[in-house]
Every structure is written in C-alpha cells, then in structure tokens.
Amino acid sequence: NHELRVLDRFGLAPLRADGDDRPALRTEFSNLKDADLEGDGRRPCLVPAARREELLRFLQEHSGYYLEQGALPSATRTQDDRSWCVVHAGLVPGRHPSQADREDLISLRRIPLKGRPYWYEVYTGPTLVIFGHTPASLPRMRRDNGRLVALGIDTGCVYGGKLTAYAPECDEFIQVPAKERYASP
Secondary structure (H helix, E strand, O other), X not given: OHHHHHHHHOOOOOOOOOOOOOOOOOOXXXXXXXXXXXXXXXXOOOOOHHHHHHHHHHHHHHXXXXXXXXXXXXXXXXXXXXXXXXXXXXXXXXXXXXHOOHHHHHHOOEOOOOOOOEHHHOOXXXXXXXXXXXXXXOOEEEEEOOEEEEEEOOOEHHHOOEEEEEEOOOOEEEEEEOOOOOOOO
C-alpha cells in the first residue's frame, strides 16, 4: 500500500488488479525529495538521495497486487492439492483477485456486513489466500471444513514483532524476530 502511493504519485501504478495496464518503465527521475517517497499516512521512506532512483525503478518492476501460485514456475500446490495466491491485504469473498478492486487487494481488512467482520472470517475458499496488512502476534488462520483457506502472516515485524514466511507446498512457517522496532502502530 505504501509502494502504491509512491507509484501513483509518479503516474506509474497500474489501475487494474491484473496489472495489464502497467505503465512503461520509467528509468530517470530528477531532484527526488523525501516527500516524493512518502507512503500511506505520509510516512517518509528514508532512502539516501543517491539510491532514490534505484528504489523507484525497483518498485516499478516488482510491485503487484496479487500473485497466483501458477505464476511461479517452481511453485506447487498445497499438500491437499489446492491452488494458492498471495494478496497484500484482502480479497472480497467470492471474487477472484484478477477481478478485485486494487484498493481491496492492498488495504481491505473488514467488509461491510453485520458486525463488520474481517474479510477472511467469511472467506471459504477454495483457493488458499495468504495475506498481510493486518498485524497480529500470531498468524491469523481461517479454516473452513478443516481446510486452511486464509492465512494472515503479518506478525508485526515493523512494530518489533516477527517476520513470518509460509511455504504452502509443505505447510511450514519460518519466523525471524525483528532486530528493532521500526515504527509505532
């Protein structure tokens, strides 16, 4: 979500969730200021002036709203033979990520139903969705009929928690404690 705000500022972010309208790669930028790299909440991305252009080139080439398992040549399905995908924040239940609104993919937490549940609390699959953006001390797991259908892996590294990775092919977690607290909630 922070990266999208930076790319939007320069007119470099795709508008469609599938990224088919991704603008042409821009390689030169002049006189980049701290404010040019501010994300959500106007928080600056503190990058040395000499590396700011490099950061913008990287963001253009690596930003995205979702990633499906099939897009990774060496990725395999889950142990129970289901496909999986990764989104930054959320997914409206019943909608494929390619048909989603990009804002949902990068910022959705709760949906407008009675009680304002988190999106993953009503998601039933069939695809396993791995997501972040909603920090917790432990990964957020949603099961439907005994199968894991949504997994939140934001365990608050930026706030001094842990960085969590998950391998859906073998159902394994890897966690690394943060070296410090990088931001306040």
